[in-house]
Amino acid sequence: MDAHTIIARRIAQELRDGMLVNLGIGIPTLVSKFVPSGVRVYFQSENGLIGTGAPPAEGMHNPMLTDAGGKPVSALPGACTFDSATSFGLIRGGHLDMTVLGALQVDASGLLANWMIPGKMVPGMGGAMDLVTGAKRVIVAMQHTAKGQPKIVRQCSLPLTSVRPVDLVVTELAVIAFPGGRATLLETAPGVTVGQVREATEAELAVSERVCTMVL
Amino acid sequence: MKTILLKDAAALIPDGASVMIGGFMGVGTPERLVDELVRQGKRNLTVIANDNALPGIGIGKLISAGAVKKTIASHIGLNPETQKKMLAGELEVDLVPQGTLIERIRAGGFGLGGVLTPTGVGTVVEKGKQRIEVEGKPYLLETALRADFALVQAFLADYIGNLYYALTARNFNPVIAMAADTVIVEANNIVPVGVIAPDNVVTPAPVVDYIILQA
Numbered sequence: 001m002d003a004h005t006i007i008a009r010r011i012a013q014e015l016r017d018g019m020l021v022n023l024g025i026g027i028p029t030l031v032s033k034f035v036p037s038g039v040r041v042y043f044q045s046e047n048g049l050i051g052t053g054a055p056p057a058e059g060m061h062n063p064m065l066t067d068a069g070g071k072p073v074s075a076l077p078g079a080c081t082f083d084s085a086t087s088f089g090l091i092r093g094g095h096l097d098m099t100v101l102g103a104l105q106v107d108a109s110g111l112l113a114n115w116m117i118p119g120k121m122v123p124g125m126g127g128a129m130d131l132v133t134g135a136k137r138v139i140v141a142m143q144h145t146a147k148g149q150p151k152i153v154r155q156c157s158l159p160l161t162s163v164r165p166v167d168l169v170v171t172e173l174a175v176i177a178f179p180g181g182r183a184t185l186l187e188t189a190p191g192v193t194v195g196q197v198r199e200a201t202e203a204e205l206a207v208s209e210r211v212c213t214m215v216l
Numbered sequence: 217m218k219t220i221l222l223k224d225a226a227a228l229i230p231d232g233a234s235v236m237i238g239g240f241m242g243v244g245t246p247e248r249l250v251d252e253l254v255r256q257g258k259r260n261l262t263v264i265a266n267d268n269a270l271p272g273i274g275i276g277k278l279i280s281a282g283a284v285k286k287t288i289a290s291h292i293g294l295n296p297e298t299q300k301k302m303l304a305g306e307l308e309v310d311l312v313p314q315g316t317l318i319e320r321i322r323a324g325g326f327g328l329g330g331v332l333t334p335t336g337v338g339t340v341v342e343k344g345k346q347r348i349e350v351e352g353k354p355y356l357l358e359t360a361l362r363a364d365f366a367l368v369q370a371f372l373a374d375y376i377g378n379l380y381y382a383l384t385a386r387n388f389n390p391v392i393a394m395a396a397d398t399v400i401v402e403a404n405n406i407v408p409v410g411v412i413a414p415d416n417v418v419t420p421a422p423v424v425d426y427i428i429l430q431a
Binding site for chain 1: 290292311335382386
């Protein structure tokens with residue numbers, strides 16, 4: 001199983017029936033492929049859609065029905081569309097149960113940086129600041145390291161997305177939460193040791209008494 | 217509401233004007249009007265919109281043509297030309313969180329001085345802004361935004377200017393339609409009055425100034 005699949009499959013297990021969920025671009029989008037059977041979730045695209053479905057069949061796309069990346073999507077039965085003010089009212093107003101986003105860095109207390117590298121890459125924050133500030137649960141989906149460098153760091157050197165810490169980080173190596181503001185290892189991927197996770201993590205990492213292997 | 221030829225609609229917009237443009241990655245952007253602004257060689261526009269789309273699409277065409285002096289947007293990451301011009305100092309870019317940007321525009325159109333949002337508290341977005349505590353929770357005061365023109369794309373416009381939008385092409389359009397001195401609409405379909413039932417009208421006719429005539 002490749003890294004992206006491990007991450008997406010594990011995060012999909014956090015979905016609960018009836019949740020309203022926003023998935024970011026990239027690995028987070030893959031989560032929608034692994035929704036557990038019997039669980040029905042509403043996926044929101046922040047450009048104004050609840051009930052986002054898979055890309056339509058060839059030739060069945062509508063140029064006015066797209067995801068937040070501008071890619072054609074379908075809409076499931078019961079879908080609804082709305083303007084951007086309503087979309088962010090859903091996000092900030094406590095209506096969004098979960099958001100899954102990518103990250104550049106997450107620090108030892110769960111603070112996230114995911115929107116710019118000063119002087120190098122300034123894409124803009126888009127909806128990320130609102131999502132992290134407003135969603136009931138924030139899950140980070142990311143590779144554990146970037147070019148061999150740890151992404152879970154003592155302190156973010158990049159500009160923060162929000163002062164609200166994330167709830168869970170899922171990588172191809174581990175599941176990490178932040179109880180009491182402290183990075184804590186909950187699960188390791190199959191075949192990965194606690195030592196290997198620590199080696200790939202710059203932040204000090206507590207290990208849960210109940211640490212176990214991810215079930216995928 | 218008046219009807220207007222495409223070229224005359226674009227001619228209403230002088231160099232240096234501030235312009236809100238609907239659309240999200242080009243979806244819901246009045247494309248004919250953008251093309252005409254490029255053709256007329258507009259300069260020094262301030263473009264307020266969700267994003268800068270891609271080169272060759274929607275607002276991306278205005279960026280490539282050098283028509284824009286400043287853009288206020290939430291995301292420019294998919295337009296490398298915006299990045300390049302920004303780094304070269306040719307284009308001023310003001311990045312605003314998406315939910316804050318749309319609320320600032322909504323405030324501008326709804327007669328409010330601004331909004332209080334928790335988004336951005338404690339981040340670089342807070343710089344230069346007033347922090348206000350309400351019932352123990354910190355918020356940023358984000359001021360209202362208005363523009364000289366709103367360039368709106370609608371799916372249906374009836375003969376008097378009531379508007380209805382389609383799917384995700386709605387996005388910023390109904391909000392900017394409230395927040396500009398002059399509102400210009402490019403519609404996919406112009407329909408008789410009554411085709412849009414009263415309950416389905418999203419933007420009421422009295423806020424619309426011009427409907428662009430079909431080609």
